[in-house]
Amino acid sequence: MWGPMALERLAEKIMLVWGIKRALLSLLAGGLAVLALPPFNFFAVMFVSMPVLVWLLDGASGNAEAGFIGRLRPAFATGWWFGFGYFTAGLWWLGNALLVDGTGAVWALPLAVFGLPAVLALFYGFAAAFARMIWSDGVGRTAALAAGFGLAEYARGVLFTGFPWNEIGYTAMPVPLMMQSAAVVGLGCMTMLAVFVFSAPALVGTRRGAVPGLLLALALFVSHLGYGWHALDIARPTAAVATDPVIRLVQPAIDQSAKWDSAERERNFARLLELTARPPLTESRRPTYIVWPETALPFLLTDNPGALARIADVLQVGQTLITGAVRVEAGQGGTASRYYNSIYVIDDEGEIIAAADKAHLVPFGEYLPFESWFGRIGLAPLAETFGGFSAAEHRSMLTLPGGITALPLICYEAIFPDMAQIGGSSGDLMLNVTNDAWYGMTPGPYQHLRQAQLRAVERRTPLVRAANNGISAVIDSEGRFVAAMALGEQGILDVDLPRARDKFFVQKNTSHYFWLLFAVLVFFGGGARMGNWRHAD
Known part of the structure; x- marks a missing residue:
C-alpha cells in the first residue's frame, strides 16, 4: 500500500542512494518529467519527478571540510543529471535537423543530441546548488528548490541570447484551463509555483512540515484551476459576424x-x-x-x-x-x-x-x-x-x-x-x-x-x-x-479572425512579480534554514 509509511521508506532509500545509482535515478527523474510536455501533456508525472529530486537533494550533503564549493558539489551533480535527463529526452529531436539532406553536419549529431542538453543541464545544477545553500527540513526546502529553479530558468532565458525552450512552468499548463494564471503573474512565477506544488508529495515521505506544506500546495493548485475556470467563463467565444475578416x-x-x-x-x-x-x-x-x-x-x-x-x-x-x-x-x-x-x-x-x-x-x-x-x-x-x-x-x-x-x-x-x-x-x-x-x-x-x-x-x-x-x-x-x-x-x-478581448489582468511587465515571489521563497527557505540551526544548537 502506498501510504505515508511506504513513502517514508521510499524517501529514505532514495536519500541514501549514492554514486552511479544516484546519477541514474536523477537522470530518470528528469527524463520522466518530459511526459508533462507536449505531445504527451501528462502533467501528473511531475508529482513523481519533483519529489524524487527533493529526496535526492536531501541526501546530497557534501563533506563539511571540503569548503563551500565542495559542500555543494553533490547537489550540483544531482541537479545536473536531472537536467541532462530532462533536456536529452525533451530536445533529442533537434538532431533531426542535421539529418536533412544537404546539411553536411551529420558529424555534429552527438553535439545536438547530448552536447546541448549537457550545457543546459548546468542551469539545473545551479538551481539545485542554490537550493542546497538554504536547504532545511520541511516545507522550507521545497521553497528553496522553487527559488533555485526560478533563478536558473531566468538565467537560461537571457544568457548567451537565451534559450528558454521547455521551461519547467510549461509542465503545469497543458490545457487552456491551466494557462490563465500566466496572464496574471507570467511564466517565471508559474515555474516557481509549479516546482513548489509538484514537490509537495516529498513532504509526506519525510513527515516534516507535511500538513501545512500540503495545504498550501493544494490551495495554490485549486486557485490555479479556479482562476482558469473563471477566466474562460467570462471570455466565452463569440459568434463571428459578416464584417469579421x-x-x-x-x-x-x-x-x-x-x-x-x-x-x-x-x-x-x-x-x-x-x-x-x-x-x-x-x-x-x-x-x-x-x-x-x-x-x-x-x-x-x-x-x-x-x-x-x-x-x-x-x-x-x-x-x-x-x-x-x-x-x-x-x-x-x-x-x-x-x-x-x-x-x-x-x-x-x-x-x-x-x-x-x-x-x-x-x-x-x-x-x-x-x-x-x-x-x-x-x-x-x-x-x-x-x-x-x-x-x-x-x-x-x-x-x-x-x-x-x-x-x-x-x-x-x-x-x-x-x-x-x-x-x-x-x-x-x-x-x-x-x-x-x-x-x-x-x-x-x-x-x-x-x-x-x-x-x-x-x-x-x-x-x-x-x-x-x-x-x-x-x-x-x-x-x-x-x-x-x-x-x-x-x-x-x-x-x-478572433477578436481581441478586454485585456483583464494582463500585465505589461511581470518581472516585478517574479522578483517578489523569488524574494518570498528565499526568505521562507532561509528562515527555515536558520530555524534548523537554532534547533541544532
Missing part, C-alpha cells in the same frame, strides 16, 4: 530537403499559389488575408521579378498576402550583402506594402556565433542557403489593409515572452510564421506550438500561426484553438 492559413508541407532545391523551387511556388487560389471554405466568404509560412518564397524576389506579378494574378481584389521570405540588402562600398529572415505584406496589385525582419536569430541555425573560431573547424549555420542571416536593428508592428495591426513573431521568437509585445502592445493579433519541417514528425513542433499558444494567453491577444509542415493554427486570446491543421498535413484553413 477571414484569414486563410496555407500549409504547403514542403519537405525541407526540397525547399531550396533549384529543381523544385518552381514546383514549390506553384503549390503555394494553387493553395492560395482554392475556393473559400467558410460559407462562400472569401479570405481577406492569406498567410504563408516562414521563408515560404523559395527564392529571392530580387532574383525573380515575375513572382510578384504571379502573386497579384492569384490574389482577388481586396485580398492581402502575408508571407515569410528572405530579404536582401545589397552591400555598399565593398561590403557584403546582408540577408534577413523577414515577413512581407503584399497587396492585390503585387506591391510590397509592409515588411518586418526577424530580430532574435537562432544560434548555429541562422547565424554562427564566434564565427571566426567556429568557421575554422568547419561549422556553418544550418540555414546557410544565403550564408547566414542578420538580425533586425529594430522591431515594428505590421499594419494590414483594413487597419488591423499584427505583431510579427518569426519562428522561435514566439518562445520569448518579452517578444510578444512592442512598447507594451501586442496589436490586434500576433502573427507567427515558422518552418518546423527541420524537425520532422517529432515532439518538436508540438512543443513549439505550446509555447506560442501561451503567448496568446499572456498577452490576451489572438495568435495566427502558419507553419510549413504544421502545426498551423488560429488561437484565441484565452489559448483555445479556433482551428488547427495536423502535423504533416497539406492544405488550407479559412477561419474568422
